[in-house]
Amino acid sequence: MFGKKITPTAPPGRTKGQVPQQQMGTEDVYQKVQKISQEVENASRWVDPLQKEIAKVIIGQEHLIRSLIIGLLTGGHILLEGLPGLAKTLAVKTLAKAIQVDFRRIQFTPDMLPADIIGTEIYNPQQTSFETKQGPIFSSLILTDEINRAPAKVQSALLEAMEEGQVTIGDTTFPLPELFLVLATQNPVDQEGTYPLPEAQIDRFMLKIVVDYPSFEEELQLINSLEDTPTPLIPIITSDDIFSARRVLGQIYMDEKIKRYIVSLVYATREPRNFGLDLHNYIEIGASPRATINLATVAKALAFLGHRGYVTPDDVKEAAMDVMRHRLRISYEAEAEGISSEDIIRKILDTIPVP
Known part of the structure; x- marks a missing residue:
C-alpha cells in the first residue's frame, strides 16, 4: 500500500553508522541494571494481585x-x-x-x-x-x-x-x-x-x-459468570504504593540506542523522507514531543510490569501504537485511500531498524 521498503537514513544529529558512546562501562551498566531489577521486583509485587x-x-x-x-x-x-x-x-x-x-x-x-x-x-x-x-x-x-x-x-x-x-x-x-x-x-x-x-x-x-x-470463549464465560455469586473486591494498594512504584520506575535503565530508536519513531511521523518513508502525502501533522516523552515513559512501565530493570526494543514497539495513534493527523489523501494513522505507525515500525 505504501510502496517498497527502503533502508532509512540516519536520524537528525547522528551520522549514519556512528555508534553512540556509552557513558558507563559494560560492567557498571550490568551492576546498575541488576540493582534496579531487584528494586523493581520488590516494588511490583502488587501488580499481579x-x-x-x-x-x-x-x-x-x-x-x-x-x-x-x-x-x-x-x-x-x-x-x-x-x-x-x-x-x-x-x-x-x-x-x-x-x-x-x-x-x-x-x-x-x-x-x-x-x-x-x-x-x-x-x-x-x-x-x-x-x-x-x-x-x-x-x-x-x-x-x-x-x-x-x-x-x-x-x-x-x-x-x-x-x-x-x-x-x-x-x-x-x-x-x-x-x-x-x-x-x-x-x-x-x-x-x-x-x-x-x-x-x-x-x-x-x-x-x-x-x-x-471479547472473543467467543470470553463472551461464553461472561454468560456463565451470571450464575456465580458476585465476589466483593478487596482494595489491593494505596496511593503510597503507587508513589513508591513511580520512584522505582524513574530509575529503570534505558540504553542510548533505545532512546535514539524512540526519537526516530516519533521524528519519522514529521519528516518521513529522512527515514526513506514515502508517507509525507498521508501525514498532515506528526506526533508532538509529548509523544516522545510518553513513549519512553510507557516503555519503562512495560519493563516494570515485566519485573525488569531495563527497557527492551519490544517494550517500545508494544507502546508505540497506543502512544501515537491519536497524535497523528492524517491528510485527506490518506482518508480517500482508506489509510489510517495506525497503518502509518505500522509502516514506520516495520521500516525503522530495531536496535
Missing part, C-alpha cells in the same frame, strides 16, 4: 486492564474508545474499588458547562462575598464518561487540570491531589451526538486504547 482482583469482574480485556495499571504507574491520562457495552466504564470503576483513593465519575452530556466539572464561585448574601465551590475534578481518580458527547468548551475545561495538576476558578488557582489521573471513555466519533476532541486536549492523553469485542 491487582490484575487478578480486577479480573474478578472484567472477563478478558487484558490489554485494557494492563493499560489502566500503566496509567497508575506513570500518572498518564488514558482515553478509552469503543462501542457501548464493552466494559470501558466498568473497568475504570473496578480499578477504583481495587485501590484506596478518592474516585469521582463525571457523565458528559451536550448541555454540560465547564463549571459542572471544575466548580464555580457562588455569591453568599450573608457574607456579601463570593465563595468557591469546587467541582468533581478535585479527586484522585476521575472517570469522564463519554467525554466526546460534550461541546469543545467543556472538554477544554480539563486542559489545565490534565497538564498542570491545578484548576483556576475566578482569580484563584487550586492544586489538585498529588495522585491525579483522568480516565476518559468515548464512543467512536462517527456515532450520533459525538464531538471530536480538540487537538490540544487529545495530545494530553498518554494512551489511546481501542477497546474491541
Whole structure:
C-alpha cells in the first residue's frame, strides 16, 4: 500500500553508522541494571494481585486492564474508545474499588458547562462575598464518561487540570491531589451526538486504547459468570504504593540506542523522507514531543510490569501504537485511500531498524 521498503537514513544529529558512546562501562551498566531489577521486583509485587482482583469482574480485556495499571504507574491520562457495552466504564470503576483513593465519575452530556466539572464561585448574601465551590475534578481518580458527547468548551475545561495538576476558578488557582489521573471513555466519533476532541486536549492523553469485542470463549464465560455469586473486591494498594512504584520506575535503565530508536519513531511521523518513508502525502501533522516523552515513559512501565530493570526494543514497539495513534493527523489523501494513522505507525515500525 505504501510502496517498497527502503533502508532509512540516519536520524537528525547522528551520522549514519556512528555508534553512540556509552557513558558507563559494560560492567557498571550490568551492576546498575541488576540493582534496579531487584528494586523493581520488590516494588511490583502488587501488580499481579491487582490484575487478578480486577479480573474478578472484567472477563478478558487484558490489554485494557494492563493499560489502566500503566496509567497508575506513570500518572498518564488514558482515553478509552469503543462501542457501548464493552466494559470501558466498568473497568475504570473496578480499578477504583481495587485501590484506596478518592474516585469521582463525571457523565458528559451536550448541555454540560465547564463549571459542572471544575466548580464555580457562588455569591453568599450573608457574607456579601463570593465563595468557591469546587467541582468533581478535585479527586484522585476521575472517570469522564463519554467525554466526546460534550461541546469543545467543556472538554477544554480539563486542559489545565490534565497538564498542570491545578484548576483556576475566578482569580484563584487550586492544586489538585498529588495522585491525579483522568480516565476518559468515548464512543467512536462517527456515532450520533459525538464531538471530536480538540487537538490540544487529545495530545494530553498518554494512551489511546481501542477497546474491541471479547472473543467467543470470553463472551461464553461472561454468560456463565451470571450464575456465580458476585465476589466483593478487596482494595489491593494505596496511593503510597503507587508513589513508591513511580520512584522505582524513574530509575529503570534505558540504553542510548533505545532512546535514539524512540526519537526516530516519533521524528519519522514529521519528516518521513529522512527515514526513506514515502508517507509525507498521508501525514498532515506528526506526533508532538509529548509523544516522545510518553513513549519512553510507557516503555519503562512495560519493563516494570515485566519485573525488569531495563527497557527492551519490544517494550517500545508494544507502546508505540497506543502512544501515537491519536497524535497523528492524517491528510485527506490518506482518508480517500482508506489509510489510517495506525497503518502509518505500522509502516514506520516495520521500516525503522530495531536496535
